[in-house]
Amino acid sequence: xxxxxxxxxxxxxxxxxxxxxxxxxxxxxxxxxxxxxxxxxxxxxxxxxxxxxxxxxxxxxxxxxxxxxxxxxxxxxxxxxxxxxxxxx
Numbered sequence: 001x002x003x004x005x006x007x008x009x010x011x012x013x014x015x016x017x018x019x020x021x022x023x024x025x026x027x028x029x030x031x032x033x034x035x036x037x038x039x040x041x042x043x044x045x046x047x048x049x050x051x052x053x054x055x056x057x058x059x060x061x062x063x064x065x066x067x068x069x070x071x072x073x074x075x076x077x078x079x080x081x082x083x084x085x086x087x088x089x
Contacts, residue, residue, distance in 0.1 A: 025080055029073040036068070045069070 034042045045066060052058050063070035 021080065025076045026073065029069060029076045032072045032076075033066070033069045 037045065048065060052061060055061065063073065
């Protein structure tokens with residue numbers, strides 16, 4: 001196996017890992033948001049996601065439409081960064 005092939009594998013693994021982390025952060029913020037909201041608001045939020053998830057600017061429009069979700073998402077990102085710094089130290 002060449003160095004280039006190893007680097008391609010490492011790069012793919014890093015992308016998969018980053019994508020999985022992003023999914024976990026999103027899901028954590030999602031669960032917190034849904035736990036805070038009443039049933040009607042939760043249903044509207046889920047409907048919004050279903051209707052817009054395929055759009056290129058999905059996350060940006062979701063956060064714009066639901067500022068509280070954006071706050072929770074930013075908190076989750078901050079927590080993850082902090083935990084990653086601890087692991088790296």
